[in-house]
Amino acid sequence: GAVVSQHPSRVICKSGTSVKIECRSLDFQATTMFWYRQFPKQSLMLMATSNEGSKATYEQGVEKDKFLINHASLTLSTLTVTSAHPEDSSFYICSARRAGVTDTQYFGPGTRLTVL
Amino acid sequence: GESVGLHLPTLSVQEGDNSIINCAYSNSASDYFIWYKQESGKGPQFIIDIRSNMDKRQGQRVTVLLNKTVKHLSLQIAATQPGDSAVYFCAESNSNSGYALNFGKGTSLLVTP
Numbered sequence: 001g002a003v004v005s006q007h008p009s010r011v012i013c014k015s016g017t018s019v020k021i022e023c024r025s026l027d028f029q030a031t032t033m034f035w036y037r038q039f040p041k042q043s044l045m046l047m048a049t050s051n052e053g054s055k056a057t058y059e060q061g062v063e064k065d066k067f068l069i070n071h072a073s074l075t076l077s078t079l080t081v082t083s084a085h086p087e088d089s090s091f092y093i094c095s096a097r098r099a100g101v102t103d104t105q106y107f108g109p110g111t112r113l114t115v116l
Numbered sequence: 117g118e119s120v121g122l123h124l125p126t127l128s129v130q131e132g133d134n135s136i137i138n139c140a141y142s143n144s145a146s147d148y149f150i151w152y153k154q155e156s157g158k159g160p161q162f163i164i165d166i167r168s169n170m171d172k173r174q175g176q177r178v179t180v181l182l183n184k185t186v187k188h189l190s191l192q193i194a195a196t197q198p199g200d201s202a203v204y205f206c207a208e209s210n211s212n213s214g215y216a217l218n219f220g221k222g223t224s225l226l227v228t229p
Contacts, residue, residue: 006159034216043205043219044160093159095217103148103215107159 003027004096006108013084014116021079021111023094030096033077034105035069038091050077074099084115128226135193137223139206142187146208148215151180151191153202154222160205163191193225201227 003026013019023033031052036044048069050056056069068080077096081088091112095105129135141149147168152160166173166180166189173180179192189206203224207217 004159032214043221044217046216046218049214049216091157097215103209104162104165105215105217107152107161110157110159112157 002098002106004030004094004106004108006092006094006111008111009109010112010114012114012116015085016083018080018082019084019113021081021092021094021113023077023079023096023108025075025096025098025106028096028106029074029099030077031074031099032097033071034095034097035067035077035079036093036095038093038110040091044093047079081113084113086115089113089115125221126224126226128228129196131196131198131227131229133196135191135196135200135225135227137191137193137204137206137225139189139191139220140187141189141206141208141220143208143210143218144187145210145212146187147211148209149180149182149189150207150209150217151178151189152205152207152219153200154205155202163204196225196227198227198229201225 005024007022033050035047038044047062048056048058050069050071052071058064071077091110093110095107150165151163154160164175164180177194181190203222205222206220209215
């Protein structure tokens with residue numbers, strides 16, 4: 001149990017376009033989902049915390065108007081990278097926290113975004 | 117801000133040997149610690165966790181040790197196998213931050229035959 005999926009796994013887009021990444025908890029309800037970004041050979045950096053039915057909380061330095069997060073249901077959160085630029089190219093990873101559990105996070109497989 | 121760091125960026129061990137990966141943290145409020153394994157191009161995979169009311173926890177071939185006095189965490193892998201080759205991250209969280217994870221820099225483990 002506790003499987004988290006992401007779609008797409010890889011995406012290549014042109015500079016200036018927007019890209020949507022989906023994060024789904026497949027076999028549990030997730031009241032909280034987290035979005036991370038990981039550059040090559042670096043650690044995971046938390047971008048934002050997404051609670052179902054409310055606005056996401058963004059970490060310092062993360063532009064909320066550029067990285068739009070929607071957590072519309074207990075099993076789905078989306079991250080939209082708007083007006084993508086080459087410097088947005090990265091590995092985006094989501095995680096989900098099971099409803100009623102305060103600490104354990106289950107990670108998705110990641111989405112590789114390449115902006116040309 | 118508070119930081120979680122690893123002592124060694126790379127570790128090379130021979131197959132069959134034991135591996136020890138270390139991690140230091142600085143947030144005295146940290147009360148939950150997790151080790152993750154990440155293979156290239158994949159998301160982090162949970163290995164083992166430990167709460168601050170414990171100092172040792174064992175899993176299958178893995179042991180996590182927590183020393184709160186010196187704010188140090190270690191992951192021991194017994195009889196290391198080629199499939200253990202990956203990057204290992206420690207992460208800490210606490211109730212004050214809503215259990216958001218703060219990841220360390222990572223240690224690359226390479227297992228040679």
